[in-house]
Amino acid sequence: MVVPACRDGRAHSVREVGLFPMKIVVCVKQVPDTESEKALRPEDLTLDREAVDAVMNEMDEFAVEEALQLAERTGGEVTVLLMGPEQGADTIRKALSMGADRALHVVDDALRGSDAVATSAVLAAALREVGFDLVLLGCEASDARTSLVPAMLAERLGLPQLTFAQKVETDGTEITVERLTDYGHDVVTARLPALVSVVEKINEPRYPTFKGIMAAKKKPVRTLDLSDLELDATEVGAAGAWSAVDDFTVRPPRAAGELVKDEGEGGRQLVAFLAGRKLV
Amino acid sequence: MTASAAPRFDPLDPLGLDDLLDDDDRAVRETVRRWAADRVLPHVARWYEDGQVPEVRELARELGALGALGMPLHGHGCAGATAVQYGLACLELEAADSGIRSLVSVQGSLAMYAIHRYGSEELKERWLPPMAAGETIGCFGLTEPDHGSDPAAMRTHARRDGSDWVLTGRKTWITNGSLAGVAVVWARTDEGIRGFVVPTDAPGFAAHDIHHKWSLRASVTSELVLDEVRLPEGAALPGVVGLRGPLSCLSHARYGIVWGAMGAARACFESALEYATTREQFGRPIGGFQLTQAKLADMAVELHKGVLLAHHLGRRMDAGRLRPEQISFGKLNNVREALEICRTSRTILGANGISLEYPVMRHATNLESVLTYEGTAEMHQLVLGKALTGLDAFR
Ligand SMILES: Cc1cc2nc3c(=O)[nH]c(=O)nc-3n(C[C@H](O)[C@H](O)[C@H](O)COP(=O)(O)OP(=O)(O)OC[C@H]3O[C@@H](n4cnc5c(N)ncnc54)[C@H](O)[C@@H]3O)c2cc1C
Ligand SMILES: Cc1cc2nc3c(=O)[nH]c(=O)nc-3n(C[C@H](O)[C@H](O)[C@H](O)COP(=O)(O)OP(=O)(O)OC[C@H]3O[C@@H](n4cnc5c(N)ncnc54)[C@H](O)[C@@H]3O)c2cc1C
Numbered sequence: 001m002v003v004p005a006c007r008d009g010r011a012h013s014v015r016e017v018g019l020f021p022m023k024i025v026v027c028v029k030q031v032p033d034t035e036s037e038k039a040l041r042p043e044d045l046t047l048d049r050e051a052v053d054a055v056m057n058e059m060d061e062f063a064v065e066e067a068l069q070l071a072e073r074t075g076g077e078v079t080v081l082l083m084g085p086e087q088g089a090d091t092i093r094k095a096l097s098m099g100a101d102r103a104l105h106v107v108d109d110a111l112r113g114s115d116a117v118a119t120s121a122v123l124a125a126a127l128r129e130v131g132f133d134l135v136l137l138g139c140e141a142s143d144a145r146t147s148l149v150p151a152m153l154a155e156r157l158g159l160p161q162l163t164f165a166q167k168v169e170t171d172g173t174e175i176t177v178e179r180l181t182d183y184g185h186d187v188v189t190a191r192l193p194a195l196v197s198v199v200e201k202i203n204e205p206r207y208p209t210f211k212g213i214m215a216a217k218k219k220p221v222r223t224l225d226l227s228d229l230e231l232d233a234t235e236v237g238a239a240g241a242w243s244a245v246d247d248f249t250v251r252p253p254r255a256a257g258e259l260v261k262d263e264g265e266g267g268r269q270l271v272a273f274l275a276g277r278k279l280v
Numbered sequence: 281m282t283a284s285a286a287p288r289f290d291p292l293d294p295l296g297l298d299d300l301l302d303d304d305d306r307a308v309r310e311t312v313r314r315w316a317a318d319r320v321l322p323h324v325a326r327w328y329e330d331g332q333v334p335e336v337r338e339l340a341r342e343l344g345a346l347g348a349l350g351m352p353l354h355g356h357g358c359a360g361a362t363a364v365q366y367g368l369a370c371l372e373l374e375a376a377d378s379g380i381r382s383l384v385s386v387q388g389s390l391a392m393y394a395i396h397r398y399g400s401e402e403l404k405e406r407w408l409p410p411m412a413a414g415e416t417i418g419c420f421g422l423t424e425p426d427h428g429s430d431p432a433a434m435r436t437h438a439r440r441d442g443s444d445w446v447l448t449g450r451k452t453w454i455t456n457g458s459l460a461g462v463a464v465v466w467a468r469t470d471e472g473i474r475g476f477v478v479p480t481d482a483p484g485f486a487a488h489d490i491h492h493k494w495s496l497r498a499s500v501t502s503e504l505v506l507d508e509v510r511l512p513e514g515a516a517l518p519g520v521v522g523l524r525g526p527l528s529c530l531s532h533a534r535y536g537i538v539w540g541a542m543g544a545a546r547a548c549f550e551s552a553l554e555y556a557t558t559r560e561q562f563g564r565p566i567g568g569f570q571l572t573q574a575k576l577a578d579m580a581v582e583l584h585k586g587v588l589l590a591h592h593l594g595r596r597m598d599a600g601r602l603r604p605e606q607i608s609f610g611k612l613n614n615v616r617e618a619l620e621i622c623r624t625s626r627t628i629l630g631a632n633g634i635s636l637e638y639p640v641m642r643h644a645t646n647l648e649s650v651l652t653y654e655g656t657a658e659m660h661q662l663v664l665g666k667a668l669t670g671l672d673a674f675r
Contacts, residue, residue, distance in 0.1 A: 090303070097307055207315050210347030210359040213307045 022076035022172060022192075025132040026067040026100065027123055027153075029057040030084045030091040031143040038143075044238065045245040046113050047143065049085070056091040059138030061098075061205040063198050066168055067136045068099045068206070074172060077101050079130055083111060083122050089221070096216035097208035104130055108225040113238030116144070120152035122236055125229040127157060132193060134175065139164050139197040150197035160190035166201040291553065292546075295584045300591050301368075308365045311346060312372035320376040325636045327498040328377070331491070336459060336500070337417070340383065344414025348373075348384055350392040356408035358392070363597035367539035367590055374543035378646035379499030381540045386455045387411060389533035391418025394464045394475055397528070398519030403477055407462055419460040421451035421504050422526050428453075429659055430674075431466070432523055436506065438467040438476060438516075445469075445516060447476055447484075447509040453653070457502025458487040464517075465506065466526045475517035475525050484509040495649040531604045534654045535597060538610035539590040541650060542583060544643040545618035549579050551640050552625035555632070566628070575624050582617040589613060605667040612660035619647040 032038050032052040041048045056064075067078045080095040080103040082088045092103045106126050114122065127135060135157075140147045154161030165177035166185060175192055178185040180199050208216075226233055234240055260269045274280040287296060301309070319342060327333045343349055347359030352366040361369075366388075374381035392411050395403055410416040427434050436449025447467055457463070463478045463485070478485060484507040489500060517525065553576060556567030566572050593610050596602040622644035626633035634641050651657055666672050 093303060094307070207311045207346060208307060209345065210308055210311070210351065210361050210365070213304055213311070214360070216307075217304070 022070065022074045022133040022170070023079070023131060024067045024071055024076055024134045024136060025079045025081050025104075025127060025130060026060070026063050026095070026136040027081050027138075027149070028060040028064065028091060028095055029138070029141045029143075030054045030082065030088045031057045031141055034058070034142050040245070040248055044113065045248065046238070049087075054087055054090065056094050057138055057141045057143075059140055059142070059198070059200065060095075062200055062202050063136045063138045064095050064098055064100060065203045065205040066165075066196075066198050069203065070134070070168065070170065071101075074170070076133075079104060079132075081123060081126055081130070082106070083114075083119060083126070085112075092221060093216050094208060096219045096221075097213040098206055099212055100219075102219055103221045105221055105223045106225070106229070107223055108233075108236075110226055110233035110237045110239070113241060114236050115241040115243045116146050116148035116152060117242045118236040118240050120149050120156055122226075122229065122231065123149070123153050124156040125231055126224060127153075129224070129229060133172075134170070134192060135159070135195040137195070137197045139199050147197075150195060154195040157195070159193055159195045161195050161197075162188050162190055163197045165196050165198045168196060168198070168202070292550065293584075294580055295588065297584060297587055297591065301364075305362075305365055305368060308361065309368045309372055312348065312369045313375075315342065315346060316372055316376035316380070320373075320380055324377045324380075324498055325639075325642065327379075328642050329497075329636055331493070331497045333379070333498050333500075336383070337414075339380070340387070340414035340417055342414070343384060344412060347412075348388070349414055350388040350396065350408065350412045353388070353392060353396045353408075353412075356396070356404050357412035358396075358408065359412075362594075363535070363602075364591065364594035366536065367594045370536040370540040371543035371546070371587075371590070374540035375547045376543075377498050377642065378540065378544055378650055379496050381536070381543070382455050382496060382499045383417075385533045385536045385540070386420055387414075387418050389536055390420035390529050391456075391460075391462065391464050393532050394420065394517065394525070394529045395477060398475060398517040398525060399477065400514060400518050402514060403517070407477065411462070416461040417456050417459045418462045418464065419454050419456040419502075419504075420526075420529065421454050421457075421463055421465040422530075423453045424450060425452050429656060431526065432473075434466065434468055434473070436465065436467040438469045438474065438511075440470075441510070443513045445476065445511045445513065447478065447506045447511060449506050451504040451506075453490065454487070454502050454504050455653075456500055457504055458489050459500050460487070463504060464529075465504070472521045473523050473525065474521055476511060477515050477517065478506070478509060478511060482509050482511065495645045527604075530654055531607050534607050534611045535593065535602070537650060537654055538593055538607065538614050539587075541611075541614040541618035541647065542586045542590060544647055544650075545579075545583050545586065545621040548622040548625035548640045548643050549576075549583055551638055552576065552579070552628040555629050555638075559630075572628060575628060579621045579624055583621060586614045586617050605663055608655070608660040608663040611654065612657055612664065615647060615651050616657060619644065619651060622647055 033055045036052040039048045071078045078100040080092055080100045082092050083106040092105055104126055106122055137150045150163055151161055162177045164180045166180045167178040169176045174189055175194050176189045179188045260266055348369055350358040351361045352363055354360040370381055373384055395407050411418050422431050424434055438445045438447045460480050463480055465476045465478050466473055486505045487502045489502050556572050557565050559566050589610055593606055626640045626644055629638055629640055632638055662673055
């Protein structure tokens with residue numbers, strides 16, 4: 001499948017399309033460590049983020065790595081964009097220590113409780129503010145796991161969206177990705193500027209080097225709040241959320257497994273079990 | 281969290297020693313921990329069992345790319361990290377295996393440090409960048425078959441021949457020996473003991489591996505034979521004459537061991553803690569018995585005291601105030617206590633404690649080498665004894 005270039009270069013791209021070096025912005029989310037116990041705060045049913053260790057969303061490490069590799073190939077520049085509370089600075093520093101050049105941190109108390117709709121609005125405003133040729137994201141955040149942000153963001157910015165990329169190539173005018181599917185992959189091509197979300201298969205994220213860690217401190221991090229982005233507090237946060245958590249239950253403990261004894265019929269029984277759950 | 285709420289208790293950091301670290305320290309630790317988890321831990325039991333590390337050159341290059349080789353040195357491609365960061369890296373590496381930490385200690389703190397501190401500009405430019413990158417591996421030859429704790433009596437010697445030096449002798453128990461592209465060899469000369477930077481492809485140089493080791497099996501240890509090895513004038517380290525040279529390098533490497541040993545201890549403690557809470561006997565987890573709890577509590581106390589001591593020495597080193605006697609203090613205590621923790625952990629794991637399926641026995645046998653090299657425990661007792669009493673009991 002080839003998606004035709006549907007939109008041409010837009011005003012918010014800082015450069016003329018086709019000119020190296022590229023300006024790449026990679027969106028990075030800070031999430032609770034997948035290994036830590038999570039809990040929702042009883043007062044507003046949002047995640048209690050203070051009670052858990054926060055880390056960079058794992059998928060976003062792959063997005064940062066891809067951004068760095070593309071920048072290395074094209075002589076481009078990588079900006080990290082993160083929306084999240086103060087402690088998000090740790091995740092920004094990690095991306096900078098991997099090698100990103102600069103960062104934009106959107107922090108505002110009114111953002112608490114933002115859903116994917118609001119998150120994409122804020123990221124879109126920030127992206128318009130900095131300008132870009134290419135936006136990279138992870139294909140999913142490990143906490144809310146909606147996978148909605150990339151698509152919503154592309155729509156808001158009027159960009160071609162190339163999601164679930166397992167391989168990215170660009171000549172500075174066009175971008176081509178292999179889009180992972182259930183049956184293999186599609187090859188999708190679009191004109192820049194464009195938005196790409198990546199899957200884990202795409203690369204092996206580098207370890208931050210010690211020199212990178214020490215250099216990260218000196219890299220510029222710009223902090224923006226809602227007024228800098230000319231956004232209204234009612235559009236974002238819990239106030240502006242289109243979805244809300246009404247109730248939750250703790251996952252029930254795992255039920256005991258079903259033991260199949262093979263007395264000549266084992267194979268059939270297994271198939272029946274899997275078919276009953278629509279797994280085959 | 282409100283100001284009055286007590287911070288969480290972390291069984292793996294019961295004293296909250298993480299508070300002593302800054303963001304960069306934590307990031308350095310995280311990088312090394314992840315690298316070791318990805319690149320060492322999945323393979324190390326096999327390397328240990330086979331007594332070889334087939335991908336060691338690749339590992340060296342990866343460590344070089346991280347900046348772990350010559351980590352606290354400045355310039356010539358070195359990372360210029362703090363002593364505390366270097367210590368944290370040693371701890372994380374040794375939590376994987378003492379052999380990997382030895383590779384890094386010998387490369388950075390012995391071979392590179394000697395060239396960095398005592399070498400000419402020419403020697404530094406030639407050797408340090410490829411060593412920092414892990415392209416060239418270095419070794420450090422001090423110990424001889426007949427001279428271990430008393431290196432002043434060494435027999436390896438260098439004589440002048442015109443403007444050249446000619447080096448003859450034998451060194452043994454040399455970590456990285458047969459891997460090395462360059463050897464820093466200490467030899468007696470008419471002027472006193474001097475260091476020589478020997479390219480290992482020089483005619484007359486040979487390295488033979490020592491087999492049948494039951495410790496540090498994931499590390500190469502060799503004998504070096506120097507048979508009339510001819511070196512240009514510039515191969516001698518100009519910056520130092522006398523035993524002070526090799527001893528200062530050893531001090532630097534011992535500092536890394538003060539941290540590293542606690543890494544091996546931590547790995548064993550974690551293994552024992554996990555085992556104690558999951559293994560059931562007499563109808564309940566063995567961690568529920570008072571005798572096991574006493575072991576766990578005592579181990580935790582010694583482990584974190586040792587880390588605190590390492591941290592204290594690191595801060596002194598960063599401030600340029602660390603004395604060799606203080607490093608002896610640290611090495612004596614931390615290796616001895618780490619070994620005790622490994623042995624106690626082994627008892628908690630019962631029969632599984634002697635299996636390579638768990639890291640405990642591997643660490644315990646590794647630490648037997650760590651107790652001996654870089655100055656035996658007795659030597660450090662003598663160093664401290666002399667410092668305390670003013671009386672020299674070495675001879
Ligand atoms: C059931 C449910 C419960 C929720 N509970 C809470 C809660 O307790 N507290 C709360 O604050 N929010 C909560 N949310 C909101 C959730 O955090 C948002 O949906 C989120 O900001 C965006 O969606 P996602 O995490 O699914 O991102 P995805 O669409 O899965 O993420 C894809 C990619 O988008 C990018 N991205 C996403 N978010 C950001 C960001 N903030 N900054 C930069 N890049 C980003 C990353 O590159 C990421 O890899 C909840 C949502 C749901 C559906
Ligand atoms: C795996 C491994 C790797 C090594 N790597 C290196 C390396 O890279 N480079 C290098 O140069 N060396 C290396 N060594 C050698 C190490 O430094 C020596 O083994 C160590 O210095 C002790 O020397 P020795 O074995 O000759 O023991 P000896 O000096 O013979 O000591 C034997 C015992 O006698 C005790 N003893 C000696 N003198 C006294 C005294 N005056 N009072 C009380 N007790 C005393 C010692 O403490 C020890 O218990 C390595 C050793 C091992 C095991």
